Amino acid sequence: MRCAVVVPPIEDFYYTPHRGSFLGAHIVARILKSLGYLVDLYIFPNTKKPRIIQIPDELRYLKDFIIDGEVGPFSYFTTYKRFGPDYKKAAELILLNSPDLVFISCFAFCYTKSTIRVAEEITKKDKNIKIIVGGAGVSVFPEYFENTGLFYSVLTKEAEIAIPEFFGRDVRFDLIPSVVNTKNTKRVSYFSTYLTRGCPKNCGFCSVALVHGRKLREVDSNLLMDILPDEDNSKIFLFNFEDDNVLLKKESFFEVLQKIKSRYSKVLFSCENGIDYRELDIDTLQTMINLGFRQFNLSIVNVNKRILLEQKRTFLRDKFIELVDYLKEQDIETIVYFIAGFRGESWKDSIKNLIFLAQLGERVRVGLSVFYPVPGILGFEEKGFFLDKSPYLLCSSAAYPWNNSLTTQDFITLFRLARVINFLKRPIIENESYYVVKKIIREKRLYTFVKNIPYPVEVKNYNRDMVKELFDNLKITLKK
Numbered sequence: 001m002r003c004a005v006v007v008p009p010i011e012d013f014y015y016t017p018h019r020g021s022f023l024g025a026h027i028v029a030r031i032l033k034s035l036g037y038l039v040d041l042y043i044f045p046n047t048k049k050p051r052i053i054q055i056p057d058e059l060r061y062l063k064d065f066i067i068d069g070e071v072g073p074f075s076y077f078t079t080y081k082r083f084g085p086d087y088k089k090a091a092e093l094i095l096l097n098s099p100d101l102v103f104i105s106c107f108a109f110c111y112t113k114s115t116i117r118v119a120e121e122i123t124k125k126d127k128n129i130k131i132i133v134g135g136a137g138v139s140v141f142p143e144y145f146e147n148t149g150l151f152y153s154v155l156t157k158e159a160e161i162a163i164p165e166f167f168g169r170d171v172r173f174d175l176i177p178s179v180v181n182t183k184n185t186k187r188v189s190y191f192s193t194y195l196t197r198g199c200p201k202n203c204g205f206c207s208v209a210l211v212h213g214r215k216l217r218e219v220d221s222n223l224l225m226d227i228l229p230d231e232d233n234s235k236i237f238l239f240n241f242e243d244d245n246v247l248l249k250k251e252s253f254f255e256v257l258q259k260i261k262s263r264y265s266k267v268l269f270s271c272e273n274g275i276d277y278r279e280l281d282i283d284t285l286q287t288m289i290n291l292g293f294r295q296f297n298l299s300i301v302n303v304n305k306r307i308l309l310e311q312k313r314t315f316l317r318d319k320f321i322e323l324v325d326y327l328k329e330q331d332i333e334t335i336v337y338f339i340a341g342f343r344g345e346s347w348k349d350s351i352k353n354l355i356f357l358a359q360l361g362e363r364v365r366v367g368l369s370v371f372y373p374v375p376g377i378l379g380f381e382e383k384g385f386f387l388d389k390s391p392y393l394l395c396s397s398a399a400y401p402w403n404n405s406l407t408t409q410d411f412i413t414l415f416r417l418a419r420v421i422n423f424l425k426r427p428i429i430e431n432e433s434y435y436v437v438k439k440i441i442r443e444k445r446l447y448t449f450v451k452n453i454p455y456p457v458e459v460k461n462y463n464r465d466m467v468k469e470l471f472d473n474l475k476i477t478l479k480k
């Protein structure tokens with residue numbers, strides 16, 4: 001029997017291919033192979049250069065904020081893209097090898113539309129083919145996929161359980177390690193992997209437990225080492241761990257880092273999904289730096305105590321500052337994320353987060369995460385609520401006011417302000433952008449660059465009060 005395993009094309013304003021490892025689809029492919037089936041794997045988002053496409057009707061409201069031809073360090077998105085072939089072409093490619101079964105992976109609910117569009121095109125060409133859908137996006141709201149009538153089966157559990165169950169095979173898989181070579185250049189090979197699944201913590205905004213449960217489980221690191229490639233001393237090997245909270249298994253994590261380090265002469269590590277800084281201390285940081293971490297991605301979620309309490313999350317301010325100061329001393333770059341748009345949050349609350357991060361100095365860059373719900377998380381437990389909402393609105397880039405707290409205008413103003421703050425954190429070069437940033441701070445208005453216009457242009461449709469609030473409360477000393 002022949003199976004196709006498919007990751008549909010992605011439609012969004014942005015997507016970073018070297019982050020697109022799609023470990024879940026690789027695991028499905030591995031399981032199918034070990035059950036004795038022939039497998040063709042189609043990771044469509046990584047196969048083609050992106051194509052600019054029309055913004056979907058559901059996201060038309062964003063056009064009010066997009067400035068055609070906008071460029072430069074203070075810009076917002078200008079184009080909407082499809083990463084991968086069009087859906088018709090994708091279906092043709094999938095059917096080329098005449099698969100008996102097609103497994104489609106929907107790794108996030110916000111990408112449901114692409115999953116459905118691929119399934120529709122396949123069905124148009126072969127209405128008898130059996131299409132099976134699974135993945136994190138499916139697990140949080142399986143009924144949405146069942147209701148389409150497109151799928152022969154809708155799988156919700158982890159692949160290690162769901163796939164053998166689907167075939168009625170009494171085979172037990174432990175967590176299967178997977179490592180994916182996401183990008184290769186002449187000098188660098190990028191890999192993504194993970195060591196754990198699940199998280200026992202209970203943050204209200206997080207969907208990890210809905211998909212993987214609260215029990216923290218580990219892959220067999222010996223199996224992981226077996227599938228890693230051999231040393232190639234002409235290259236730097238860069239490993240990104242995609243775990244949600246890998247520091248909960250600190251000892252095994254360090255053991256694996258050591259094993260990898262002893263295989264490759266030049267190796268660097270990262271955890272780009274973010275590290276729970278509450279599990280860090282100075283010794284742990286130093287060990288990670290010694291082993292090959294050169295950048296840290298940390299999330300504070302929010303500095304507002306009331307919001308954190310509702311989200312069942314803590315903010316250990318002193319500890320956080322101690323860690324960040326240490327990272328600065330070691331000259332290690334840190335990106336600190338906060339989430340904006342929680343229920344009951346005002347734009348003034350969001351600006352307080354930005355001020356806090358701006359004051360941490362030049363080694364700390366700001367990462368803004370716009371709140372978006374996943375069906376089933378705190379405050380969005382009633383899944384029927386999502387039936388008449390387009391999944392496009394659940395992308396972070398949709399900047400949709402899910403909690404009726406921040407508006408789309410507030411989110412996009414915040415996005416631009418975060419870019420201005422990050423610009424100020426760079427070494428100063430007295431160029432045109434520096435002149436514009438001085439103008440922004442002096443006038444407390446937002447300006448940007450537009451192609452073929454020789455002077456800075458004031459941004460359209462932004463919240464001026466937010467800009468004023470930020471620069472009224474932030475002490476910035478600029479060269480005259």
Ligand code: SF4
Pocket residue numbers: 199200201202203206207208244245276
């Ligand atoms: S946000 Fe992080 S710490 Fe909180 S539940 Fe999710 S994975 Fe766990």
